[in-house]
Ligand SMILES: Nc1nc2c(c(=O)[nH]1)N(C=O)[C@@H](CNc1ccc(C(=O)N[C@@H](CCC(=O)O)C(=O)O)cc1)CN2
C-alpha cells in the first residue's frame with residue numbers, strides 16, 4: 001500500500017473535544033491529504049510542511065490580519081496517525097466563538113465538516129483498526145465502570161479480532177483439506193478421516209456457542225446488570241434499596257403496599273454497574289393500581305439477570321416463599337434468597353423454616369444461595385453486595401472473550417448455523433463441494449465481525465453514525 005492509496009482526497013475537520021464543555025482547551029482535528037497545507041495557510045509559526053511527524057508547534061491562527069487565537073499544533077504525518085492520513089490537531093483556548101471561527105476558517109480553506117464517526121471510519125477503511133476495534137472505540141467512550149472499560153479495552157486491543165482470526169484459520173485449513181479431496185474426487189481419496197473433521201467442527205461450534213452465551217453477561221455489564229428485588233409487601237424491599245443506595249429514594253413505610261410502582265436505580269459496586277429494580281409487593285389484591293404493579297414485577301423479573309427474593313420468618317411461611325420463587329424461576333436467572341429482618345430474631349439461627357427452603361429451592365436448583373441480613377444495617381447488606389459482584393464476575397472465566405455487541409452475536413449465530421449445516425452434511429454424506437460451500441458461509445459470517453469480509457455500506461453507516469462528531 002502506498003501513501004497515496006491510503007490518503008483520501010478530501011480533508012475533514014471537526015472539534016475533537018466536547019462541544020460546550022467547560023475545559024481550558026479545545027482541540028480541532030483535521031484529517032486528509034490536504035490537512036497540513038490547509039493548516040499551514042491559516043497558521044503563523046513554523047512551516048508545518050517541513051516538520052517531523054509527532055511534533056508540537058506554537059503559533060497563531062489568523063484570518064487575514066486578525067489573530068483569532070494563540071495555539072499549539074500537533075502534527076501527525078500519514079500513515080503515522082490515528083486515521084493513517086495526515087492529521088493536524090489545533091489546541092485552542094476553549095471558547096465557542098474561537099472554535100466556530102477556526103472551524104469556518106478551515107472550511108473556507110478547503111476542509112469539509114466531518115460526519116459522525118468519520119475519523120474512526122477512515123481509521124477502519126485505511127486499515128488502522130478493524131471493524132470490531134472501531135466499535136470498541138465507541139464502547140470505550142461510553143464505558144462508565146471498570147468492567148465495561150476492561151471489555152472495551154480488550155476489544156480495542158484486538159482481543160476479539162485475534163480470537164476470531166484463530167477460528168477462521170481452523171476453518172480455512174478444514175476447507176482446504178476438503179477442497180484437496182475434491183480435486184482427487186475420481187480416485188475417492190480421503191485426506192483426513194471423518195471423525196477428525198467431526199471433532200473439529202464440534203469444537204468450533206462449542207467455541208461459537210460460548211461466545212454467543214457471553215453476550216448475556218457482556219450486554220448486562222455494558223448496560224448495567226438488571227436486578228429485580230421481589231418479595232411480599234413489607235418484606236423490606238424499599239429498605240434494602242435505600243441501604244444499597246444510601247439515600248431515601250424509595251418511600252419506606254409499614255403500611256403494606258406502599259411501593260405502587262417500580263423504581264430503578266443504577267449503582268456501581270466494585271466496578272460492576274447494577275440496575276436495581278424495586279417492585280410492588282406481591283399480593284392478591286383487588287386494588288387495580290397495585291395489580292398492575294404485580295404484573296409489572298413479573299415483567300421485571302423476566303427482564304432481570306438477578307432475582308433478589310426478600311422474605312422473613314415472621315411474615316412468611318416457607319411454603320409461600322417456595323411457591324413464589326418457583327413461579328419466577330427460569331434458566332439462567334441468578335436467584336439469591338434474602339432472609340431479612342434477622343435483627344428482630346436477635347440474630348440468625350437456621351431452623352426448620354430455613355431447612356425446608358434450602359432443601360426445596362437450593363436443593364431443587366431454583367435458587368443459588370440464601371443470604372441472611374437486616375436490610376436496615378449497611379454492614380450486613382455489604383455481604384449481599386459482595387456475593388452479587390462475585391456471582392456476576394463468575395459468569396465468565398478470566399480469559400474468556402466477552403461479546404457486547406448485538407451485531408457480533410447475530411453474525412456468530414449465522415456462523416453457527418452454517419457450522420450446523422456442515423455437521424449435518426457430514427452425517428448425511430453431503431457432497432464435498434456442498435460441505436465446502438457451507439464452510440465458506442461460516443467463514444464469511446465470522447469475517448463480517450472484523451470487517452475483513454464485504455461489509456455493507458449501510459451497516460458501516462449505522463455503526464459509525466452512532467459515534468459523535470469529531471470521533
Ligand atoms: N491528541 C489526540 N489524542 C488521542 C487521539 C488522537 O487522535 N489525538 N486518539 C484518537 O482517537 C486516541 C489515541 N489513538 C491514537 C492512535 C494512533 C496514533 C498515532 O499517532 N499512531 C502512529 C504512531 C504510533 C507510534 O508512534 O507508536 C501510527 O500508528 O503510526 C495516535 C493516537 C486517544 N487520544
Ligand SMILES: Nc1nc2c(ncn2[C@@H]2O[C@H](COP(=O)(O)OP(=O)(O)OP(=O)(O)O)[C@@H](O)[C@H]2O)c(=O)[nH]1
Nearest residue numbers: 233234235236237238239257258259281341374375
Ligand atoms: N427490624 C427491621 N425492620 C425492617 C427491616 N427491613 C425492613 N424493615 C421494616 O419493615 C417495614 C416495611 O419495609 P419496606 O422496605 O417498606 O417494605 P417493602 O417490601 O418495600 O414493602 P412494600 O412497599 O409494601 O412492597 C418498614 O417498617 C421497615 O422499617 C429489618 O431488617 N429489620
